[in-house]
Amino acid sequence: MAILTIEDALIARIKSVLGNKVRGVESLPGDWDDDMLKRFLKGVPGVFLAFAGGRAPAPGAPVVTFPGQWIAYVATGHASGEAARRRGDSRQAGAYELSEALMKGLHNFTVPAEGTVSFVAIENLFTGQIERQGVSVYAVTFQMPMTLDQAVDENTLDTFETFDVQWDVPPHD
Numbered sequence: 600m601a602i603l604t605i606e607d608a609l610i611a612r613i614k615s616v617l618g619n620k621v622r623g624v625e626s627l628p629g630d631w632d633d634d635m636l637k638r639f640l641k642g643v644p645g646v647f648l649a650f651a652g653g654r655a656p657a658p659g660a661p662v663v664t665f666p667g668q669w670i671a672y673v674a675t676g677h678a679s680g681e682a683a684r685r686r687g688d689s690r691q692a693g694a695y696e697l698s699e700a701l702m703k704g705l706h707n708f709t710v711p712a713e714g715t716v717s718f719v720a721i722e723n724l725f726t727g728q729i730e731r732q733g734v735s736v737y738a739v740t741f742q743m744p745m746t747l748d749q750a751v752d753e754n755t756l757d758t759f760e761t762f763d764v765q766w767d768v769p770p771h772d
Contacts, residue, residue, distance in 0.1 A: 601713065602650055602667075605743065608710040609669060613646050616704030620692040621645050627672070635672075636728065643676035643734060644692060646701070653745060667745035669716070671705070672724075673697045673737045694735045701739050716741045 606626055613624045623642050627635065627649040635647070651668040675694045698721055706718040724736040 602745075605667070605669075605710050605713050605745075606648065606650060608713070609671075609705070609708075609716070609741075610648055612705060612708055613648065613671065613701065616700055617646065617697060620697060620700075624648065636734065640676065640734060643674050644694075644697065645674055646697070647672040647674065651740075655747075663747045664744055665747070666742045668719075669741045669743065671701050671739045671741070673701065673739060674734055676734045694737050698737045698739050705739075705741055710743070714743045714745065716743045 610624050610626065617624070621644045624646045625642070625648070627647045629649055629651075649670045649672070651670050653665040653667040655663045655665045673694050675692070675697065702718045702721065705716050707715060709715045719740045719742045720738075721740070722738045724738055
């Protein structure tokens with residue numbers, strides 16, 4: 600399992616599926632929250648991909664396989680209002696069109712040497728704050744079985760360096 604490899608492949612696939620219908624496709628450090636709204640505002644229409652993690656079903660096994668969750672946040676903005684953000688118009692794709700293209704384009708997409716992605720769910724993340732900012736956001740969730748081999752090749756790890764300092768702290772009275 601290589602989260603970085605999977606993320607790069609998914610971003611490349613999203614870019615190829617959506618082409619010039621979005622301003623950009625980028626990685627997010629985690630699940631969407633209201634703090635991400637500022638980032639969305641700069642990149643609409645856009646897709647923001649986050650690795651949301653996953654749970655291991657059987658602890659203690661030498662090889663752990665878990666359903667890795669990937670969330671593509673589709674963000675659209677339109678001056679004509681909320682309906683145009685969802686439905687789009689002749690100038691710009693709406694959240695519905697982009698979300699449907701992602702569901703079709705990523706479902707059963709195979710990341711070489713890693714696994715196959717499956718569509719799991721779509722969620723409307725509408726809130727009053729998002730509406731006031733003129734943005735629509737949908738979360739399109741995908742799943743991929745991921746395997747974590749617990750054997751670690753110590754030769755692939757960087758050397759651990761320590762910092763040992765001796766403090767000259769005056770004694771307390």
